[in-house]
Amino acid sequence: MKVAGTNPAEKQEPREGIYSSSRLERGLIVLTIALASIGLGYLFFTQLWWKLPPDFGCRDDFTRGGLCFFLQHSVDEADASNTLLKANILESRPGAEVSVPIGWATQLNAAFIENVVQPNIRWFGYVIWGTEAWIFLSMCLGFFSRLGALAAIGMSMQLMIGLAHTPNEWEWSYILMVLLSVAMFGLAPGRYFGLDRLLRPRFRAMGERGSRVGRLLLLFT
Template sequence: MATSSSLLGSPVDAPGLEGRVSRLGIALLRIVVGVTFLHEAAWKRPPEFGRDTGRGLWEWSNFAVEYPVFLPYSWFVEYIVQPNFILFGWTVFFLEAALGAFLILGLFTRLTAVVCVFQSLAITFSVLNQPVYSEWDYAYYLLIGANLAIIGTAAGRHYGLDAALRPLWQRSNGRLARLLLRAS
């Protein structure tokens, strides 16, 4: 087991990955997935999020209704999302910004990656059958798989902020600290 101290905290608290190359590899995967989410956040444009022009987030979420992939999700978009579209837009605006930033930094990583899996599923259920834009289906499957790997390896404990935070949470007595230990 590696016992040397990393840049941010100790790897001792991160079982399952041995050797610097493995730990650097999973950290790099986490950062690339984070950059993907942060990059994609940029085109969620308030205050209308494309509802006034039929483009942007409105167009992409509407694909779930026009070209259904998973009928319960299409129903959810048509009857829950679209009537409350501005609220949905702001939720996506903050969610993707936070998911990207937290994955890049390795902060609350396991919880963040779980949310990323659901977000990736929502995107997949929206766009998989749309014929308008040329999309590579496997990109969405890869995104889901990458986030599952991040959850499984607790990737924030390798060159991430979780590595510095976990020893502090372990010393605390509070319920929040115990929850954050599970989230990291």
């Protein structure tokens, strides 16, 4: 008696996407993810050099220039426009017919900068600079890439809330940073290239032995 589905000779359905049985398809996916990840990392790399420690490009006792300028700019423009994702559908009518209000977020962001970041810029600047440096290393080396992508989401969200709505800024440059960071968080690019491919088997073995640290490290890679 023949049992359905047990014949190894039966033709299997072709696998698609990241599970594709085609070496060319898998290679193309890995290459695309690697390019996107390294591109995101390089973006943050380019922003390290105009705000180098210990003064982060600031002048006049950390009141002007460099990182201090953009922090103050976010505070000064907290009331500007206060909308994102604007779509001007009917050119004959002024203003955007579709938009998302973010006034509450810009006000919270401004309050955080004024009350936390600016008074402590001498050490908080290291947090900002170090986070961006970590994103660069994580995304380009595929090292704890999901953790790096999470940091990129946080940095990109802050930039989007603080600057995307201000005059002379193209909001989609910041929105696309957020979307790319979210995509990298979901994909965990280090699983396709880089150091995470070497680390994950070790972390998985730790998790299988009951180590909570191993399971946590596995999640971040």
